[in-house]
Amino acid sequence: MTIAQRLADLGITLPAVATPAAAYVPFARTGNLIFLSGHIAKQDGKAWVGQLGLTMTTAEGQQAARAVAIDLLGTLQAAVGDLARIQRIVKVMSLVNSTATFTEQHLVTNGCSELMQQVFGQEVGAHARSAFGVAQLPMGACVEIELIAEVA
Numbered sequence: 001m002t003i004a005q006r007l008a009d010l011g012i013t014l015p016a017v018a019t020p021a022a023a024y025v026p027f028a029r030t031g032n033l034i035f036l037s038g039h040i041a042k043q044d045g046k047a048w049v050g051q052l053g054l055t056m057t058t059a060e061g062q063q064a065a066r067a068v069a070i071d072l073l074g075t076l077q078a079a080v081g082d083l084a085r086i087q088r089i090v091k092v093m094s095l096v097n098s099t100a101t102f103t104e105q106h107l108v109t110n111g112c113s114e115l116m117q118q119v120f121g122q123e124v125g126a127h128a129r130s131a132f133g134v135a136q137l138p139m140g141a142c143v144e145i146e147l148i149a150e151v152a
Contacts, residue, residue, distance in 0.1 A: 053102030065111030
């Protein structure tokens with residue numbers, strides 16, 4: 001099954017690359033690696049505002065992380081032209097806007113990690129990962145995720 005077929009089966013249409021909100025580019029390539037800038041969670045085209053442990057549950061955070069993953073895939077496709085060229089999702093770094101007592105950042109981030117594995121398969125989609133709790137994110141977003149991928 002192709003990546004396009006997997007996306008269709010999951011009901012996912014990839015978005016266009018978002019315009020950066022500050023002085024950076026959406027992605028940078030060096031050699032065979034593509035570094036995607038952090039993408040914040042969005043709902044209805046606006047920042048998905050919330051704080052895990054205060055105004056959001058872990059399950060809601062997972063949905064937000066999945067939404068970020070879809071945006072990341074759109075940017076990755078724009079960077080390489082065809083997602084079939086991805087040899088490996090190398091690393092995901094997730095920042096979760098959370099209270100000092102919230103300890104499930106890793107579970108929130110699964111929303112992104114699990115989608116990457118569904119889209120690319122276990123061998124290509126499995127990746128190294130970090131998940132951090134932070135006091136705040138740009139525009140009050142609940143989750144921000146960046147990604148590194150290897151291209152054929």
